Amino acid sequence: MREEVEPNWFPRWEDELPRPEELMPLSQSLITPDLALAFDISTHNPSSAPPPPPPPDFDSPDLTAPPDSVSTGYAGDEPARTLKRPRLVWTPQLHKRFVDAVAHLGIKNAVPKTIMQLMSVDGLTRENVASHLQKYRLYLKRMQGLSSSAPGPPMSSADAATEHLFSTNPIPHPFLCRDGSGQETYMQFLSPPLFQRHQQMASASVQNQQYYHQRQMGHFGSAGDYGSLARGAAQPLGLHRIGVMTQPPTVAAFPNSYVDDMDSVSGGGGRRVLTLFPTRSED
DNA sequence: GGTTTAATAT
DNA sequence: GATATTAAAC
Numbered sequence: 001m002r003e004e005v006e007p008n009w010f011p012r013w014e015d016e017l018p019r020p021e022e023l024m025p026l027s028q029s030l031i032t033p034d035l036a037l038a039f040d041i042s043t044h045n046p047s048s049a050p051p052p053p054p055p056p057d058f059d060s061p062d063l064t065a066p067p068d069s070v071s072t073g074y075a076g077d078e079p080a081r082t083l084k085r086p087r088l089v090w091t092p093q094l095h096k097r098f099v100d101a102v103a104h105l106g107i108k109n110a111v112p113k114t115i116m117q118l119m120s121v122d123g124l125t126r127e128n129v130a131s132h133l134q135k136y137r138l139y140l141k142r143m144q145g146l147s148s149s150a151p152g153p154p155m156s157s158a159d160a161a162t163e164h165l166f167s168t169n170p171i172p173h174p175f176l177c178r179d180g181s182g183q184e185t186y187m188q189f190l191s192p193p194l195f196q197r198h199q200q201m202a203s204a205s206v207q208n209q210q211y212y213h214q215r216q217m218g219h220f221g222s223a224g225d226y227g228s229l230a231r232g233a234a235q236p237l238g239l240h241r242i243g244v245m246t247q248p249p250t251v252a253a254f255p256n257s258y259v260d261d262m263d264s265v266s267g268g269g270g271r272r273v274l275t276l277f278p279t280r281s282e283d
Numbered sequence: 284g285g286t287t288t289a290a291t292a293t
Numbered sequence: 294g295a296t297a298t299t300a301a302a303c
Contacts, residue, residue, distance in 0.1 A: 128289080133294095133295090
């Protein structure tokens, strides 16, 4: 009754789903080495992993986020409390991970905490996930309404933007399936053993307030004002890939693989998120 | 100034 | 955990 509603999504999203092997390195820091350097963030752990020197041209993609990062921040000269947490930018990659987690967990288990743990993104908080989940649910609901019996709801720019971003990712849209009786029932058939807890999703160490830096960069998009961004290191090297990088290490170097923006479908506001995410890497 | 988005509060 | 509201950024 439910499965045959859209037999197309399953093979698609399943195919696009990262394999367990790829999901292993889930625990990645939101802060890249370059970024850390640019911000003078001390991500170095004085106990084990020495900071790998990032190549000048391209940083190693296998930046395994040091899980043993400082516990409460940096008990040194830079108290974390002084650093305000920048707004989290949900890049398509990050959102993809989010969607994957939701899909794997199943809508019933897709709660902020669980999702956060499954994502295993360092620095990601439950609040972040909860907020995004809220928007995601709204998006799904809207999609249902539109595709079902919505007379003509004026799709605001927000909806368009949300839809765009969400559509950018291989969204397993099983959620959009309707029960037919107007009762939008979230499918539960994505809870199957698709995902055998690869690890004991337990690397969710949110001790670092390290977040994106997309904040107060204002117009850093217009190359020429990286000063505020890379304080100290006035190199536009940062902004490489914020968030998660799922590109295989085999990829040599894609100087043009990064785009400044997905499409800027923003409406009135014209929000521009320069997150420099790979155009299409894991797809 | 209006809109969108994430954070925060309830 | 879910929803509503507020604040920030564009």
